[in-house]
Amino acid sequence: MSCLFGPVPSRRYGRSLGIDLVPMKTCCYDCVFCQLGLTPKTTCERRDYIPIQTVLAELEAWLAKHNEVDMLTLCGSGEPTLHAHFGEVLQWIRTKTPYPSLLMSNGALFFDPDVRRDAALANRVKISMHFWDEASFQATVRPDAAISFEQVYEGWRKFREEFRGLLDIEFFALPGLNDSPEALSRVHQLMAPLRPDTVTVNSAERPPADSCVRAVSAEQLAHLRSFFGTVACAQQAAQPSEPQPYSDDALLALARRHPLTPAQFARYFGVPEAQITATLQRFADADPYAARALLPHEQS
Ligand code: SF4
Structure with missing residues (x-):
């Protein structure tokens, strides 16, 4: 990696x-x-x-x-x-x-x-x-x-x-x-x-x-x-000034180092939140950081 x-x-x-x-x-x-x-x-x-x-x-x-x-x-x-x-x-x-x-x-x-x-x-x-x-x-x-x-x-x-x-x-x-x-x-x-x-x-x-x-x-x-x-x-x-190129690998790499909510990931990559959530769910069993991104986040 x-x-x-x-x-x-x-x-x-x-x-x-x-x-x-x-x-x-x-x-x-x-x-x-x-x-x-x-x-x-x-x-x-x-x-x-x-x-x-x-x-x-x-x-x-x-x-x-x-x-x-x-x-x-x-x-x-x-x-x-x-x-x-x-x-x-x-x-x-x-x-x-x-x-x-x-x-x-x-x-x-x-x-x-x-x-x-x-x-x-x-x-x-x-x-x-x-x-x-x-x-x-x-x-x-x-x-x-x-x-x-x-x-x-x-x-x-x-x-x-x-x-x-x-x-x-x-x-x-x-x-x-x-x-x-x-x-x-x-x-x-x-x-x-x-x-x-x-x-x-x-x-x-x-x-x-x-x-x-x-x-x-x-x-x-x-x-x-x-x-x-x-x-x-x-x-x-x-929010970034322009969306970053999306790939499953780019999403998982970011989830490991800089955890965000699915909605924040969606804005970051400029793709629908549903797509982010579906991808995280697909990888959740094998990747604990994908699973963590799906947990409810506390609001401050
Ligand atoms: S345990 Fe986590 S938050 Fe604390 S210093 Fe290490 S990486 Fe940073």
Whole structure:
């Protein structure tokens, strides 16, 4: 399967080509809200999950044929900084293309100086902060045993000192876990020294890893966005300027990396929703991500 997917439309980032560097659910976290499902086994092992030469060859071939994106984004099936050579991909984007790069990371490995050095090659980095101490860290993202809250936060602090690009922070609102006034105040206090350029607040829209996770109400979401000074909601997909070429493979590839509702898929590809639903139903037995796309989605 190709490591490239999309372009995926996003209100904040425009048309973004996704570069997926790790196999499905290769992650150092097992977030309760993960839209990709449970992490079978968390890991902090950094290695060439996909040979870097394969990734760069795919990018070279893509660049020879396309020039219609706003951003190249490292994201997808898990944590991109677990790929030992993700920095080479960011360096390739810098030197070979006119496009800005975005690293969508949980930021857990930023305590490692090599990861910070390579992450700083991105024009823009998004990290995730839904917790404020060790207990909330464990409850919300269920990290690998090798990582502690102190270690992660210290890594972010150092990265902010070294990084000259744009830093976005995502806060995922989890009713009962991190939405009390005390919790919000603590998170807010810890965000301030990181000087984020933007803070995004998201809530469950797609079926989460843990079925107990609920969406916050629309009123609470509006309050949180105002509280954190949020300017956009990156997780909501915007309609692309023109439909993308449809094939069953293109639909399934997108469903694995960027789950949408059947109606959103239909707008994305410019085909009837009934056709999308029928295709997802046809593949649902063999492909759990097709099955997930058919589940009812919570509205925030
Ligand atoms: S939400 Fe991101 S960081 Fe959390 S488990 Fe899923 S892929 Fe990993």
